[in-house]
Amino acid sequence: MNSGAGTGSGRTFHLGSRGIVRLAWARRLGLPDLAFSDDGGRLLGCRDSAFSLTAVELFGQLALSGPTELVEAAADLADDELLAGGALLRLVGHGAHGLSTGVLGFVDDLPVLQPDAEPEVSRGNPEAIELETLCPPDDVSSAGIERREHRFTLMLPDGPAACAAYTVREGLIADLGVLVAPTLRRRGLGTLMARLAAHEALAEGYLVQLEAQAQNVGALKLADALGVVPSGRIASVQLRHT
Structure with missing residues (x-):
């Protein structure tokens, strides 16, 4: 998983943009604004009003967000186990539905490519x-x-x-x-x-x-x-x- 600036053709995500991504996700997960950091450990966002149990890895750092009981039960499980989704399903039990797993990617600039004809x-x-x-x-x-x-x-x-x-x-x-x-x-x-x-x-x-x-x-x-x-x-x- 590449967590820095892009290396392929046309890929661009500058290190300075990490802070914006981290801030947005911290707020979305109910964490303090500066919770994500380069040298930080696992983050726990306990929100008993949450409608989901979510594990997010950003630039190598994992955060859990959801009801307190579920977050605490998941706190010691391995990152890969949580991000595969099966562990989340088991923790939630009969009340679980709608498992979603995915890759998150970002871009802060794109080259302008003009199509042959105006769409x-x-x-x-x-x-x-x-x-x-x-x-x-x-x-x-x-x-x-x-x-x-x-x-x-x-x-x-x-x-x-x-x-x-x-x-x-x-x-x-x-x-x-x-x-x-x-x-x-x-x-x-x-x-x-x-x-x-x-x-x-x-x-x-x-x-x-x-x-x-x-x-x-x-x-x-x-x-x-x-x-x-x-x-x-x-x-x-x-x-x-x-």
């Missing part, structure tokens, strides 16, 4: 919703387009082809999701729209984050094509509340 892009909700109806439910859930306010949908003569969308977290990070119509995949359309949305977010002063689900090969390839630098892992289990 027709919609920022409206109906077009993004229409695209979702063309895609398998698992893909729709993974991309999370409906959860992200800023949407950019590529329109072709036959209708919507691909959408990249982001939501701003903690006022610091643009969390990006991408969805492509199944019949139009492997043509670079997802990368095209991801770049467009990422440039928009960077222009607004945000860092860009992409969470690629561990089992989603397409999302991992997209992250690589976009130049996103993998810098962390996440595993989360939703808690049933009655």
Whole structure:
């Protein structure tokens, strides 16, 4: 796992941007603003009102967040065991559902690549919703387009082809999701729209984050094509509340 600046072509994530990522995630997990650090140990965020049990590794440091009883029970388990997700499921027991595991990547700059032709892009909700109806439910859930306010949908003569969308977290990070119509995949359309949305977010002063689900090969390839630098892992289990 590369936790520093990118080394591949087009990859850029400067060491100075780590602090912004750490601050955003500390706030999201209910930790003190400066909890993450280069020489810090495991972090525990106890929040009894939490609706999930989450393990996040950023730049080699692991944090746990969730109800106090569950966080304390997980505190001594190995990082890899927690981030694989199975340990979280066992700890939560019969109240667990919605296990998600993934790789977290970030980018703070992107080279400008001009497409051969100016794409027709919609920022409206109906077009993004229409695209979702063309895609398998698992893909729709993974991309999370409906959860992200800023949407950019590529329109072709036959209708919507691909959408990249982001939501701003903690006022610091643009969390990006991408969805492509199944019949139009492997043509670079997802990368095209991801770049467009990422440039928009960077222009607004945000860092860009992409969470690629561990089992989603397409999302991992997209992250690589976009130049996103993998810098962390996440595993989360939703808690049933009655």
